[in-house]
Structures are given as C-alpha cells and as structure tokens.
Amino acid sequence: MTRYEALATTLAEEIRAGHIPIGSRLPSLRYVIAQHGVSQSTVLRAYYLLEEWGLIRAEERSGFYVTPGAGIQQAASTQAATLAESAKVDISDLVFSVLDAARHPGIVPLGSAFPSPLLFPSARLLKSLAQGTRSLSPWSTVADLPPGNDHLRRQIVLRYIGTGLSVATDEIVVTNGALEALNLCLMAVTRPGDVIAVESPGFYAALQAIERLDLRAVEIPVDPVTGLDLDALAVALEKHPIRACWFMTNFQNPTGVTLSVEKKKALVELLAKREIPLIEDDVYQELHFSRDRPLPAKAFDTKGLVMHCSSFSKTLAPGYRIGWVAAGRFADRVQRLKLMTTLSASIPVQAGIADYLQYGGYDKHLRKLRNAFKSQLASMDAALRRSLPRDVRWTLPNGGYFLWLQLPNAVDAMALHRRAIGHGISIAPGPIFSATHSFENCIRLNFGHPWDTSIDEAVRVLADILKS
Amino acid sequence: MTRYEALATTLAEEIRAGHIPIGSRLPSLRYVIAQHGVSQSTVLRAYYLLEEWGLIRAEERSGFYVTPGAGIQQAASTQAATLAESAKVDISDLVFSVLDAARHPGIVPLGSAFPSPLLFPSARLLKSLAQGTRSLSPWSTVADLPPGNDHLRRQIVLRYIGTGLSVATDEIVVTNGALEALNLCLMAVTRPGDVIAVESPGFYAALQAIERLDLRAVEIPVDPVTGLDLDALAVALEKHPIRACWFMTNFQNPTGVTLSVEKKKALVELLAKREIPLIEDDVYQELHFSRDRPLPAKAFDTKGLVMHCSSFSKTLAPGYRIGWVAAGRFADRVQRLKLMTTLSASIPVQAGIADYLQYGGYDKHLRKLRNAFKSQLASMDAALRRSLPRDVRWTLPNGGYFLWLQLPNAVDAMALHRRAIGHGISIAPGPIFSATHSFENCIRLNFGHPWDTSIDEAVRVLADILKS
Structure with missing residues (x-):
C-alpha cells in the first residue's frame, strides 16, 4: 500500500467510525500534514481517493466535506448472515412486479435500469x-x-x-x-x-x-x-x-x-x-x-x-x-x-x-455522455441534500448512473415503491437486489436522465413520502 | 374422408406395396374410372393428392409416374423401437462437427440449413x-x-x-x-x-x-x-x-x-x-x-x-x-x-x-421465392434421377427446400458426409436428425440454391462416391 492509500484508509476508518461526522469539514491540509508527518501531495492524493470512494466531496474554495455516503456501511454487513447456506432463488415475480410498474409511460424513471435514450447519438x-x-x-x-x-x-x-x-x-x-x-x-x-x-x-x-x-x-x-x-x-x-x-x-x-x-x-x-x-x-x-x-x-x-x-x-x-x-x-x-x-x-x-x-x-460521444452523467449526479446529490431527512445515507459513485440510498431502518422500501408509483415516480427498492429480499430500507435511484423540473419535483415528493 | 381421398389412399397403398413399381406409369384415367366406378374429376383430384404426397410425378403430355419417394417408408418404421423408453440426448458434438465442416466457404452447400441469400430482397x-x-x-x-x-x-x-x-x-x-x-x-x-x-x-x-x-x-x-x-x-x-x-x-x-x-x-x-x-x-x-x-x-x-x-x-x-x-x-x-x-x-x-x-x-417476393424453390426442386430431382443408382429413394416435397433421401442399407451416411466434404460438397447425414443417431443410410439435401453447374456436378460426384 502506498503512503497516500494508507492515509486515506486511516481517514476512512475515522470517518466511518463517526469521529469526523457527516456534513462536517475535513481537517485543513496543514493540520493533517503536521499530524501524520506526510507531504502536501500525499494528503491531497488521499483526499482524492476518499472522494473517489464517495466518502468526501470537494466544495469549491471551502474544502472537503464528509458525504452522506460515509454512514452507509451497515447495509452490507447485515448481509453476511446469508453466507451460512446456499439458497434456491425465488425473485422473478418480485422483480417483474417492480419493473412492470415502472414501464408505464409518463412515470418519472428514477427506478429505471436504463439511462435516457436522448443522450445517445x-x-x-x-x-x-x-x-x-x-x-x-x-x-x-x-x-x-x-x-x-x-x-x-x-x-x-x-x-x-x-x-x-x-x-x-x-x-x-x-x-x-x-x-x-x-x-x-x-x-x-x-x-x-x-x-x-x-x-x-x-x-x-x-x-x-x-x-x-x-x-x-x-x-x-x-x-x-x-x-x-x-x-x-x-x-x-x-x-x-x-x-x-x-x-x-x-x-x-x-x-x-x-x-x-x-x-x-x-x-x-x-x-x-x-x-x-x-x-x-x-x-x-x-x-x-x-x-x-x-x-x-x-x-x-x-x-x-x-x-x-x-x-x-x-x-x-x-x-x-x-x-x-x-x-x-x-x-x-x-x-x-x-x-x-x-x-x-x-x-x-x-x-x-x-x-x-x-x-x-x-470516444467523443463517451466524453459527452460521462460529463452529462457527472453533472446529473451533482444535481441529484444537491436535490437529495436539499430535501431528504438527515439520517438518509448515499454514496457518490465515480461512474455509471446509479445512486444507492440507505434510508432509516424503519422505512420499508417496497411500501415506498408502491406509494411512489402512485405519485407517478418509480424507484428500485432494495429487496429486488438480493435472493433473500433484504435491503428493505435501501433504494437505487437512476441519475441517467437529463436533469429537469420533473425529476427535481420527484425527489421532493419522495422526501415528503419518506417524512410522512 | 372424401371419395378422392379414399381413392388416393387405396392407390398409395398399392404403390407402396410395390404393385405399381417405381418409375412406372400410373394406369390411364379411363382405366381407373372404370375400375373404381368414380368420376374423372375424382381420379384427377386423387392423382393431385398423390403428387402432393410425393408418390407420383406428372410428366408433361405423357401421364403420371411413380416417383422414387414411393419406396421410402421403411426409414420411419425402423424407428418405432425407440418408443420403448425416453432417452437422455447427446447430439451436439455430432451436429457441430457436421455444421462446422459445411461452413467452409466454397463448399457446395447441399447440407446447408439455409437457402441462398441471393434469393432475398x-x-x-x-x-x-x-x-x-x-x-x-x-x-x-x-x-x-x-x-x-x-x-x-x-x-x-x-x-x-x-x-x-x-x-x-x-x-x-x-x-x-x-x-x-x-x-x-x-x-x-x-x-x-x-x-x-x-x-x-x-x-x-x-x-x-x-x-x-x-x-x-x-x-x-x-x-x-x-x-x-x-x-x-x-x-x-x-x-x-x-x-x-x-x-x-x-x-x-x-x-x-x-x-x-x-x-x-x-x-x-x-x-x-x-x-x-x-x-x-x-x-x-x-x-x-x-x-x-x-x-x-x-x-x-x-x-x-x-x-x-x-x-x-x-x-x-x-x-x-x-x-x-x-x-x-x-x-x-x-x-x-x-x-x-x-x-x-x-x-x-x-x-x-x-x-x-x-x-x-x-407476397410478391414470396411468389418469386416459391417459384424459384419449385424449379430448383425439379432440377434437383432430374439430376438425381440422371445420376443416382436405381435403389435410392427420395420424396418430392410440396414446399420448403429440403429433400430426404434414403440410400441403400449398406451406405453409411456419416462416411458419405466425410468423403463428400473432401470433394468440397456438404450434405446433412441422417444421424444428426435423431437422438439415437439412426437413419444411418439417409441424407438431407438442400435445393434452396439457384441451380448451376457446380450443384449439378456435385450431384454427379455424390453419385460416384455412392457407387464406389
């Protein structure tokens, strides 16, 4: 492991242990240099790595902040139990009921598996x-x-x-x-x-x-x-x-x-x-x-x-x-x-x-497409931060067009999916992503569509359903 | 069963029992009318049905003749034995070895599953x-x-x-x-x-x-x-x-x-x-x-x-x-x-x-395509009659682009396939058409390609291999 990776790993552990809370600013470069006895470039590279991991986010001219994704690790660890045995799988009915609901035209496609076809040549x-x-x-x-x-x-x-x-x-x-x-x-x-x-x-x-x-x-x-x-x-x-x-x-x-x-x-x-x-x-x-x-x-x-x-x-x-x-x-x-x-x-x-x-x-098309997804992710992240309760967690992926959200434990993603469909919004509820129908409090959101008021509004409506 | 179907069935039995030998002319209309006490149109319709079954063939201005296909029924009946039990199937290696050999460009595609792409718009x-x-x-x-x-x-x-x-x-x-x-x-x-x-x-x-x-x-x-x-x-x-x-x-x-x-x-x-x-x-x-x-x-x-x-x-x-x-x-x-x-x-x-x-x-394209296949069948049938030994049997199908040939019992269609490939000709040997690799003395020929000298020559070469 290189020096900056070691530093990033240490900082990630501190963040995930809650020592640096979500939403707070990371210590200044000068402070970290002094504390860990490393060079400025090592700290910067460690910060970039933490950003790649979705744990922190750079805000222009004001430093690095811990993202909501930093609190998300529980989602995975609760699943280790399923290792105990291999399982026959019974998932198709659930998946199709979710996908069929989302295929209706006019639905805001936050649950879609596809990016917007308008982004293709x-x-x-x-x-x-x-x-x-x-x-x-x-x-x-x-x-x-x-x-x-x-x-x-x-x-x-x-x-x-x-x-x-x-x-x-x-x-x-x-x-x-x-x-x-x-x-x-x-x-x-x-x-x-x-x-x-x-x-x-x-x-x-x-x-x-x-x-x-x-x-x-x-x-x-x-x-x-x-x-x-x-x-x-x-x-x-x-x-x-x-x-x-x-x-x-x-x-x-x-x-x-x-x-x-x-x-x-x-x-x-x-x-x-x-x-x-x-x-x-x-x-x-x-x-x-x-x-x-x-x-x-x-x-x-x-x-x-x-x-x-x-x-x-x-x-x-x-x-x-x-x-x-x-x-x-x-x-x-x-x-x-x-x-x-x-x-x-x-x-x-x-x-x-x-x-x-x-x-x-x-390659030219891909550059445009990546930039579109990247800026749509920024819009989605901003909208989520504006609307969602503070105890919702999500990572900032470094590619693709999906966000994974961890909602408070009490939330039932399947119920949220059904209520959202009623409001003309699809989401992909966590249970369709595991054989054991786990991740009951998680959802996947699609940011593969050009940002517009209907998506903005959909995020607000989702937040309202969540709060109620 | 209508009167003409009954007559056709009776005549088919006589043909298949060998009472009217392969290659011989069918009795005149007048004779059949008198013998069976039916109308001329009934006899004609019965003859058309026999033609559809591939048992007889009309020769312009000279009457109806019994085709080689009239002697082919044994191929199927020998298979009744497999009814005794259901079987696990192990055919893919055999099929692929045959198909791969036939895919080589330049091979005369008598074993192909496809018609000529040149016949499509x-x-x-x-x-x-x-x-x-x-x-x-x-x-x-x-x-x-x-x-x-x-x-x-x-x-x-x-x-x-x-x-x-x-x-x-x-x-x-x-x-x-x-x-x-x-x-x-x-x-x-x-x-x-x-x-x-x-x-x-x-x-x-x-x-x-x-x-x-x-x-x-x-x-x-x-x-x-x-x-x-x-x-x-x-x-x-x-x-x-x-x-x-x-x-x-x-x-x-x-x-x-x-x-x-x-x-x-x-x-x-x-x-x-x-x-x-x-x-x-x-x-x-x-x-x-x-x-x-x-x-x-x-x-x-x-x-x-x-x-x-x-x-x-x-x-x-x-x-x-x-x-x-x-x-x-x-x-x-x-x-x-x-x-x-x-x-x-x-x-x-x-x-x-x-x-x-x-x-x-x-529909216009289909009419052209059917006419092409029909005339290619006539060419293939004529070439087979010219070259093949008299004990080879084949039906004249009423559609599609495949002929099924029954060769003398001693012939091994797999060996014929291998020898034909050596001469730049593919055929589809009988054993690939059954789970038990039966039909060892049968082959399928494709007449879906515009007739040309290479196909004509290929039939002659096949006949030579058969005779040797």
Missing part, C-alpha cells in the same frame, strides 16, 4: 447502420454466425488494447446484449443444482438466471464504499462447492462501487487457485468520471478463467442489442450455446455498430 | 430498415421491450388473419429468430428431467435444446410420405409422462412432409385431452408450392395450448434474426423468459421488418 447511429450494411455481402448471413461479424470483433479488441488488455479476437463472441452474454456464460459452466457466488446487493438478472437454471446462490456482501468483501468470499469458497462467480467489478449495480486494482488482482488470484470461473459483468466500464477507464478483473487473468461481458446498450445504442463476451477458455462452449439458442446477433446491426466504432466518433 | 430490406427506423422514437428502447414492436406484431397478426386464423396481438412475442422462440417455449413448459416428444427424423435443434436443458426425449416416427405417426404418439402418451411436444407440421425438416388437415386436427385433440402443450415449429409455412398456405395445427387450438413459432429468416431476411411465437396461454411466461435471457429483439430491425411487411411487397 441516434441519428449518427442510423447513418452507420446504413453505411455498414451497404457493403454487407448477402453471404454474411452464414459467415457472420457466431462468433460474429469480424469487423465488429476487431473493433471490440481495439478497445481492449486501448485499456492495455491483450484479448484475442478468437475469444470474442458477439451476443444480443450483455444480458445474453452473461446467461450464456453461466450456462457454459454450470449444471442444475450447482452453487454460484453472487453479490449482495447485486444485479437482479443474476438472481433470475440462477432461478431459471435451477442453480443455488451464495450471496457475498458488497460494501457500498469498498466493494465486494473478499474475506467473506474466501470463507464461502471454503464452505460451499462454488462452481462460478458472477460479479460486477466497476460501478457495481446497484451500489455504484468500484473494486480497487488491488482487490481485482486478489479476486482473480483467489479464484485462479481453485480454477473457478469468474463471469465479470462490466457494462458500465466506459462510464467513468475519473480520467481513466477502470481496468476489469480480466486484466489480471492468466488462466482464461475470466469471462468479461459487456455491451453497447448502456453507452451507445440501447435497443440495438449488441453485446459481447471475451470468454477466455470458455469461448468455444459459449459460441456453441449461442448457436443453439438464438443462432446469432442481428447481422445488419452488427455491421452498423462496427461502422460506428470505426467512423462514428465513439 | 436485400436492397429493398435495407430501404425498409432506413424507413422504419427514421420515425422510431428514442423511447422505443423501453417501449419495445418484450412482447416487441407494436407495428411489427400487428403486421404478423394480419398474416395470420390472411390464413383465417384469429390470433391476438397479445399472444405474439417477438424473438431473435424462430430458434429463440422454440427454446423459450420449451423452457416455459418444462423443468429438468421432463420428457418431451420429438419427431424422428426431426430438426436437430430440438434435440440440442433437450440436451442443454437436461430433458429426456421420446422420438415419434415420421413417415416421409404421411408424416407424424399419430398412433405411435398415442401409445407414447400412455407410456411416458410427456410434458410437451415439439413438432413441425408443414414441410417438416428433414423429410419435407406436411401433415394433412385431418391429422393436424387429430393431433391437437389428442394433446388437448391431456392438456399437453404443443410447440409448433412452422418456419417453412410460407414456402408452399400449392396455391394455398397450409394451415398450422394452431388453427385448431381452442385451449391456448399450441405455441406457434415462425420467423422471417427462411422467407425474407436471413441474418436479421427476427422471429416470433403466438404463444397462447403461455405468452406471459415466454415474454418473461425473453426479458430474463436476451431482453428484446433488436429494435431498429423490428421496425425495419414491420416497414417491409407493410410496404415492401412481401
């Missing part, structure tokens, strides 16, 4: 669709069967190279969005009855897949500030015959937390020792607010055990349904499952996306 | 893709989640209405091709260990799905001339706890046989009595050579038990990956499974196909 994409398909040979209907369109797969590999990863074109299988990639990966490495490690709270689609395939789940706690609990995972690996893990390493859904590089390395090593495959869901990777794209766990995989799944649905082309997996040693098996279940992703659309990636200005 | 489709997407709201990415694009679903319902079926828009779920529809239907009504009735010979994807989902198969014999053996099915229903059936009622793959209307009715009634769902694969329905589109079994379904699956992949837009199911009482379950596994079919492509169906001239 629809017209430019259609141009690429026309351009990319014009030169498409009719024979591509056979040639572009899995693993997929060659041009697209090469463009995807180029983006991996841009992050310093060496991924072979051969391990890329193009899918109908990341959701299919994740499901195919799970099918590729499991049989009914197998035990899978998932995050808690975690993406409900993982739970639905486990339910659908008659698997069993072991939930590993996710701390909204530090991420997946690797110690708990190590214990679970001792206790259960875990066949595979399904984790999000960057801007995790629903907490928004990102694993540090060290934790990613440690995770890959822990699983590699036991030859356990990791299904890595990395659909928000491109939506980082810091300068650099965060690395996936895949970057540290030397054994081909990590199946890195992503898509263009959250960053470019929702509805086009183009995703992929870099499936390592499982590429052949995934490709066969794809051939058996949906044959291939739509061939003109693959060609269109490939054309866009080469000529459409993806 | 690619340019007109791209125009529709541009037109259909131009007016697409960005919000469709949420609104067009399953069950799918409304415009497309209405266009699909209109085609059902055109065949006299009343199908509700509500039961249509748009999928990534028929293959996904079939797989979702199977998942919707089964759990691991369940027993499924399939055809033998039958479409290998059904067997792959059964293998993948840990189900068990009972194979019901399919006679290449009269189709599915309903008596065998009735016995199987007594003997096995069959949870669902997966059958092709029109231009069955691989035999090309179509069930009569009476048999379709009887099938639906047999299953309805036991409340057993029928997954009806009807992807070749539009490719009929007679005037009228054949009815699906779905037409006789009063209980919502028939899930009618089809697509545009074999008739219009291979590679676009748009199919659907009219799922009856299972529509909600299928829709949820779709949401959980691949979320939705590509939204711009759905809009493009909808636009084409409304403005593109689908």
Whole structure:
C-alpha cells in the first residue's frame, strides 16, 4: 500500500467510525500534514481517493466535506448472515412486479435500469447502420454466425488494447446484449443444482438466471464504499462447492462501487487457485468520471478463467442489442450455446455498430455522455441534500448512473415503491437486489436522465413520502 | 374422408406395396374410372393428392409416374423401437462437427440449413430498415421491450388473419429468430428431467435444446410420405409422462412432409385431452408450392395450448434474426423468459421488418421465392434421377427446400458426409436428425440454391462416391 492509500484508509476508518461526522469539514491540509508527518501531495492524493470512494466531496474554495455516503456501511454487513447456506432463488415475480410498474409511460424513471435514450447519438447511429450494411455481402448471413461479424470483433479488441488488455479476437463472441452474454456464460459452466457466488446487493438478472437454471446462490456482501468483501468470499469458497462467480467489478449495480486494482488482482488470484470461473459483468466500464477507464478483473487473468461481458446498450445504442463476451477458455462452449439458442446477433446491426466504432466518433460521444452523467449526479446529490431527512445515507459513485440510498431502518422500501408509483415516480427498492429480499430500507435511484423540473419535483415528493 | 381421398389412399397403398413399381406409369384415367366406378374429376383430384404426397410425378403430355419417394417408408418404421423408453440426448458434438465442416466457404452447400441469400430482397430490406427506423422514437428502447414492436406484431397478426386464423396481438412475442422462440417455449413448459416428444427424423435443434436443458426425449416416427405417426404418439402418451411436444407440421425438416388437415386436427385433440402443450415449429409455412398456405395445427387450438413459432429468416431476411411465437396461454411466461435471457429483439430491425411487411411487397417476393424453390426442386430431382443408382429413394416435397433421401442399407451416411466434404460438397447425414443417431443410410439435401453447374456436378460426384 502506498503512503497516500494508507492515509486515506486511516481517514476512512475515522470517518466511518463517526469521529469526523457527516456534513462536517475535513481537517485543513496543514493540520493533517503536521499530524501524520506526510507531504502536501500525499494528503491531497488521499483526499482524492476518499472522494473517489464517495466518502468526501470537494466544495469549491471551502474544502472537503464528509458525504452522506460515509454512514452507509451497515447495509452490507447485515448481509453476511446469508453466507451460512446456499439458497434456491425465488425473485422473478418480485422483480417483474417492480419493473412492470415502472414501464408505464409518463412515470418519472428514477427506478429505471436504463439511462435516457436522448443522450445517445441516434441519428449518427442510423447513418452507420446504413453505411455498414451497404457493403454487407448477402453471404454474411452464414459467415457472420457466431462468433460474429469480424469487423465488429476487431473493433471490440481495439478497445481492449486501448485499456492495455491483450484479448484475442478468437475469444470474442458477439451476443444480443450483455444480458445474453452473461446467461450464456453461466450456462457454459454450470449444471442444475450447482452453487454460484453472487453479490449482495447485486444485479437482479443474476438472481433470475440462477432461478431459471435451477442453480443455488451464495450471496457475498458488497460494501457500498469498498466493494465486494473478499474475506467473506474466501470463507464461502471454503464452505460451499462454488462452481462460478458472477460479479460486477466497476460501478457495481446497484451500489455504484468500484473494486480497487488491488482487490481485482486478489479476486482473480483467489479464484485462479481453485480454477473457478469468474463471469465479470462490466457494462458500465466506459462510464467513468475519473480520467481513466477502470481496468476489469480480466486484466489480471492468466488462466482464461475470466469471462468479461459487456455491451453497447448502456453507452451507445440501447435497443440495438449488441453485446459481447471475451470468454477466455470458455469461448468455444459459449459460441456453441449461442448457436443453439438464438443462432446469432442481428447481422445488419452488427455491421452498423462496427461502422460506428470505426467512423462514428465513439470516444467523443463517451466524453459527452460521462460529463452529462457527472453533472446529473451533482444535481441529484444537491436535490437529495436539499430535501431528504438527515439520517438518509448515499454514496457518490465515480461512474455509471446509479445512486444507492440507505434510508432509516424503519422505512420499508417496497411500501415506498408502491406509494411512489402512485405519485407517478418509480424507484428500485432494495429487496429486488438480493435472493433473500433484504435491503428493505435501501433504494437505487437512476441519475441517467437529463436533469429537469420533473425529476427535481420527484425527489421532493419522495422526501415528503419518506417524512410522512 | 372424401371419395378422392379414399381413392388416393387405396392407390398409395398399392404403390407402396410395390404393385405399381417405381418409375412406372400410373394406369390411364379411363382405366381407373372404370375400375373404381368414380368420376374423372375424382381420379384427377386423387392423382393431385398423390403428387402432393410425393408418390407420383406428372410428366408433361405423357401421364403420371411413380416417383422414387414411393419406396421410402421403411426409414420411419425402423424407428418405432425407440418408443420403448425416453432417452437422455447427446447430439451436439455430432451436429457441430457436421455444421462446422459445411461452413467452409466454397463448399457446395447441399447440407446447408439455409437457402441462398441471393434469393432475398436485400436492397429493398435495407430501404425498409432506413424507413422504419427514421420515425422510431428514442423511447422505443423501453417501449419495445418484450412482447416487441407494436407495428411489427400487428403486421404478423394480419398474416395470420390472411390464413383465417384469429390470433391476438397479445399472444405474439417477438424473438431473435424462430430458434429463440422454440427454446423459450420449451423452457416455459418444462423443468429438468421432463420428457418431451420429438419427431424422428426431426430438426436437430430440438434435440440440442433437450440436451442443454437436461430433458429426456421420446422420438415419434415420421413417415416421409404421411408424416407424424399419430398412433405411435398415442401409445407414447400412455407410456411416458410427456410434458410437451415439439413438432413441425408443414414441410417438416428433414423429410419435407406436411401433415394433412385431418391429422393436424387429430393431433391437437389428442394433446388437448391431456392438456399437453404443443410447440409448433412452422418456419417453412410460407414456402408452399400449392396455391394455398397450409394451415398450422394452431388453427385448431381452442385451449391456448399450441405455441406457434415462425420467423422471417427462411422467407425474407436471413441474418436479421427476427422471429416470433403466438404463444397462447403461455405468452406471459415466454415474454418473461425473453426479458430474463436476451431482453428484446433488436429494435431498429423490428421496425425495419414491420416497414417491409407493410410496404415492401412481401407476397410478391414470396411468389418469386416459391417459384424459384419449385424449379430448383425439379432440377434437383432430374439430376438425381440422371445420376443416382436405381435403389435410392427420395420424396418430392410440396414446399420448403429440403429433400430426404434414403440410400441403400449398406451406405453409411456419416462416411458419405466425410468423403463428400473432401470433394468440397456438404450434405446433412441422417444421424444428426435423431437422438439415437439412426437413419444411418439417409441424407438431407438442400435445393434452396439457384441451380448451376457446380450443384449439378456435385450431384454427379455424390453419385460416384455412392457407387464406389
């Protein structure tokens, strides 16, 4: 651990122990330099790290303040109990009842899983669709069967190279969005009855897949500030015959937390020792607010055990349904499952996306998109601070478009969801993010939509419901 | 049974018993009128029916001749033995080894599952893709989640209405091709260990799905001339706890046989009595050579038990990956499974196909396509008659683009496949069409490609290999 990381960890402990209360200003640079005997740049870097963790926030010209997220750690730790046994999963009815309610047009989509489609370059994409398909040979209907369109797969590999990863074109299988990639990966490495490690709270689609395939789940706690609990995972690996893990390493859904590089390395090593495959869901990777794209766990995989799944649905082309997996040693098996279940992703659309990636200005679009999300997060954070009772906690994620809120213990998020729908507002209640329907007092809010008065008003209404 | 059907059945029995040998001319109209005491129109209609069954062929100005297909019935009856027990399925490796060999560019695609992409209106489709997407709201990415694009679903319902079926828009779920529809239907009504009735010979994807989902198969014999053996099915229903059936009622793959209307009715009634769902694969329905589109079994379904699956992949837009199911009482379950596994079919492509169906001239294209297949069948039949030994049997299907050939018993179709690949020709060997790898002396040939010298030559080479 470097000096600034050590300092950040110490300060984080003080903050989370309540020694530096939420809302209060952090000690001045001069004070911390003197107290810890470190340089000014070390303190500043430690502060930036605390900001990345969502524990503090810089206010222009007045210093750093402890954010509401600093009090949120309880949400995860209460879940450690579920480690005791693997569970059959029964979540779909709950998830669908929540999602169906939120699909009604006119609902303020704070519970939505999608960002606003208005933030995507629809017209430019259609141009690429026309351009990319014009030169498409009719024979591509056979040639572009899995693993997929060659041009697209090469463009995807180029983006991996841009992050310093060496991924072979051969391990890329193009899918109908990341959701299919994740499901195919799970099918590729499991049989009914197998035990899978998932995050808690975690993406409900993982739970639905486990339910659908008659698997069993072991939930590993996710701390909204530090991420997946690797110690708990190590214990679970001792206790259960875990066949595979399904984790999000960057801007995790629903907490928004990102694993540090060290934790990613440690995770890959822990699983590699036991030859356990990791299904890595990395659909928000491109939506980082810091300068650099965060690395996936895949970057540290030397054994081909990590199946890195992503898509263009959250960053470019929702509805086009183009995703992929870099499936390592499982590429052949995934490709066969794809051939058996949906044959291939739509061939003109693959060609269109490939054309866009080469000529459409993806990086420029991503910069705009990240800035939009970042400023929408600031607006959401400000609105929450204005309206919510002081005992509500939330983190400030460093990417993606989800906020995870921890409400007072007495609040029932499912009841809040039902009342909010009555007011024309959707939220994503905590219980849909765990097999045990826990996180009863948590909700996930979407800040992926351009800030406007209806969202502002929705936050105020939510606060009013909470207070009543 | 009408008078002409009775006459056709009598004549078919005489033909199949060998009383009227293969290649010989049928008795003159005058003779049959006198012998059976029926009118000339009854004899003619009986002859047309025999032609539809592939038992006879009209030669211009010289009368009707018994076709090689008249001797093919043994292929099915040898399979009745498999009724004794349901079986775990292990077919995928075999299927993929055959399909992979056939994907090599330059191979004469007699083993292909696809028709020639050159027969489809690619340019007109791209125009529709541009037109259909131009007016697409960005919000469709949420609104067009399953069950799918409304415009497309209405266009699909209109085609059902055109065949006299009343199908509700509500039961249509748009999928990534028929293959996904079939797989979702199977998942919707089964759990691991369940027993499924399939055809033998039958479409290998059904067997792959059964293998993948840990189900068990009972194979019901399919006679290449009269189709599915309903008596065998009735016995199987007594003997096995069959949870669902997966059958092709029109231009069955691989035999090309179509069930009569009476048999379709009887099938639906047999299953309805036991409340057993029928997954009806009807992807070749539009490719009929007679005037009228054949009815699906779905037409006789009063209980919502028939899930009618089809697509545009074999008739219009291979590679676009748009199919659907009219799922009856299972529509909600299928829709949820779709949401959980691949979320939705590509939204711009759905809009493009909808636009084409409304403005593109689908029926005109279909007429051209059917005529092409019909004339290609005639060319293939002529080439086979020219080259093949006299003891090879094949039917003349009344639609689709597959011929089923029965070779002499001593021939090993897998060995033939391997030798043919060595000569740059693919065929689909019989063993990939049954769980028990039977039909060792049968092959399926594709006549979906414009006839040319390379195909003509390929048939000659196949015949040479056979003779050696």
